[in-house]
Amino acid sequence: MRFRNPDKRKNDFKEVALGLTERQAVAEANRCLQCKKPHCVAGCPVEIDIPKFISFVKEKDYLGGLRKIREFNMLPAICGRVCPQEHQCQGSCILGKKKRSVSIGALERFVADYELSSEQMELPEINPLNGHRVAVVGSGPAGLTVAADLAKSGYDITVFEALHEPGGVLTYGIPEFRLPKKIIQREIEFVKSLGVKIILNWVVGRTQTVNELFEDGFKAIFIGVGAGSPKYLGIPGENLNNVYFASEFLTRVNLMKAYKFPAYDTPVKRARRVAVVGGGNVAMDSARTALRLGAEKVSIVYRRTEHEMPCRHEEVENATEEGIEFFYLSNPKEILGDERGYVKAIRCDRMVLCEPDASGRRRPECSGEEFILDVDQVIMAIGQTSNPILIRSIDGLDLWGEGYIKADHDGRTNIPGIFAGGDITTGAATVISAMGAGKRAARSIDNFIMGRSKTQSQPTEPVLTQ
Numbered sequence: 001m002r003f004r005n006p007d008k009r010k011n012d013f014k015e016v017a018l019g020l021t022e023r024q025a026v027a028e029a030n031r032c033l034q035c036k037k038p039h040c041v042a043g044c045p046v047e048i049d050i051p052k053f054i055s056f057v058k059e060k061d062y063l064g065g066l067r068k069i070r071e072f073n074m075l076p077a078i079c080g081r082v083c084p085q086e087h088q089c090q091g092s093c094i095l096g097k098k099k100r101s102v103s104i105g106a107l108e109r110f111v112a113d114y115e116l117s118s119e120q121m122e123l124p125e126i127n128p129l130n131g132h133r134v135a136v137v138g139s140g141p142a143g144l145t146v147a148a149d150l151a152k153s154g155y156d157i158t159v160f161e162a163l164h165e166p167g168g169v170l171t172y173g174i175p176e177f178r179l180p181k182k183i184i185q186r187e188i189e190f191v192k193s194l195g196v197k198i199i200l201n202w203v204v205g206r207t208q209t210v211n212e213l214f215e216d217g218f219k220a221i222f223i224g225v226g227a228g229s230p231k232y233l234g235i236p237g238e239n240l241n242n243v244y245f246a247s248e249f250l251t252r253v254n255l256m257k258a259y260k261f262p263a264y265d266t267p268v269k270r271a272r273r274v275a276v277v278g279g280g281n282v283a284m285d286s287a288r289t290a291l292r293l294g295a296e297k298v299s300i301v302y303r304r305t306e307h308e309m310p311c312r313h314e315e316v317e318n319a320t321e322e323g324i325e326f327f328y329l330s331n332p333k334e335i336l337g338d339e340r341g342y343v344k345a346i347r348c349d350r351m352v353l354c355e356p357d358a359s360g361r362r363r364p365e366c367s368g369e370e371f372i373l374d375v376d377q378v379i380m381a382i383g384q385t386s387n388p389i390l391i392r393s394i395d396g397l398d399l400w401g402e403g404y405i406k407a408d409h410d411g412r413t414n415i416p417g418i419f420a421g422g423d424i425t426t427g428a429a430t431v432i433s434a435m436g437a438g439k440r441a442a443r444s445i446d447n448f449i450m451g452r453s454k455t456q457s458q459p460t461e462p463v464l465t466q
């Protein structure tokens with residue numbers, strides 16, 4: 001994969017990774033062994049027929065390859081860019097045992113971008129409308145997947161989205177330099193072209209309740225509202241001026257275009273020295289965004305080591321190349337302010353790693369030493385949790401943990417007709433796991449409406465990412 005020069009790219013929001021050339025794509029496709037029992041497919045949460053789509057690339061039939069992917073996945077240009085393939089399909093590729101695994105994600109991106117550049121869009125077969133309406137709450141990857149799969153099967157689908165743009169985290173969280181907005185818009189156009197209606201600025205639970213949706217004639221409701229509320233560390237100084245929570249910081253920049261203020265209405269405070277607390281994709285995106293807003297120094301403060309970081313390894317490499325500094329084994333204990341109430345420094349404990357905790361990663365403990373980092377902005381990226389607006393409006397819905405919906409593997413909640421999937425059932429996870437949940441829920445909703453019963457499956461496994 002080609003990348004833009006770090007010295008240039010750190011000054012703008014244009015995409016960093018440039019994708020494969022046609023020659024590179026064909027050469028990469030030729031490396032695939034076309035295994036009879038392909039481990040890569042087992043590693044893909046939506047079970048794309050990977051050898052088959054790669055065989056189309058070998059033959060230079062790129063649209064054929066894309067068609068094959070779309071049988072399983074409606075958002076290939078997005079997944080080709082942001083999926084953690086190194087832990088999924090590529091992580092399972094047989095070639096990886098001895099040498100480099102096939103770059104499946106880059107090939108997926110290549111065929112999707114090929115269609116975009118050729119300005120063609122081929123629609124899959126869509127069944128005639130069957131007269132049943134389904135409401136989908138939230139237009140993130142989970143909601144879009146349920147919507148697309150059910151629309152293909154002949155359901156009349158309406159997606160209700162609280163924000164003024166669809167896409168969920170893809171739109172408001174992941175920055176332009178990793179996932180350009182035109183790519184998301186294109187994928188959403190594809191979903192809409194299947195007949196899916198998307199209603200924006202519609203907060204289910206406030207604008208309209210779930211019961212009112214049922215009264216309006218929807219036969220089933222899928223809840224894919226994500227986990228968009230910020231988590232707090234609960235340390236002194238978190239309410240000082242110039243402390244941001246990553247979700248707000250990224251939403252201001254990505255969705256509200258704060259980096260173009262005053263041409264756009266929403267501002268964001270620019271800082272000289274920024275500390276970003278956390279070790280996930282959200283922390284990396286916040287740090288690299290702060291750099292692009294003009295910060296002279298951006299530091300990641302993370303309580304474990306690089307080895308335990310939940311973000312993609314590629315993001316650490318990109319951030320390092322751009323000059324982001326990493327303070328590992330460091331945990332903030334206080335944010336210090338000046339006499340006007342603005343951030344002036346962050347005090348951290350130095351940590352040591354002990355026995356593994358429930359997440360399987362080694363637990364950090366204070367070493368007794370501390371240090372102070374002079375900064376004028378702190379961005380908290382220590383995880384997100386569920387937003388209670390919709391959940392509290394549904395009487396009797398079973399929840400777990402910090403307000404996540406309890407749903408089985410097929411997306412069924414304890415209330416017949418209400419289904420759920422994605423981050424709101426697992427806690428903050430990944431795009432492809434949300435899509436996988438969406439696919440299973442679509443099958444389950446179809447079974448429910450068509451009166452095909454199925455025994456209750458196992459509850460969705462909680463995911464711990466911080």
Ligand SMILES: Cc1cc2nc3c(=O)[nH]c(=O)nc-3n(C[C@H](O)[C@H](O)[C@H](O)COP(=O)(O)OP(=O)(O)OC[C@H]3O[C@@H](n4cnc5c(N)ncnc54)[C@H](O)[C@@H]3O)c2cc1C
Nearest residue numbers: 138140141142162168169204225226422423429430431434
């Ligand atoms: C900054 C950031 C970077 C990330 N990077 C990656 C990455 O590189 N790779 C990866 O795989 N994953 C990444 N993730 C995680 C991934 O984006 C999420 O796991 C995924 O988007 C979850 O999908 P979802 O559909 O469950 O929810 P979301 O994407 O959160 O979408 C939920 C939608 O529901 C809407 N909504 C909420 N409440 C209501 C309501 N009451 N009524 C109507 N609509 C409502 C929200 O506005 C939102 O649009 C990242 C997350 C963040 C925050």
Ligand code: SF4
Nearest residue numbers: 032033035040093094
């Ligand atoms: S496991 Fe690797 S080599 Fe085998 S089919 Fe999948 S991508 Fe090709």
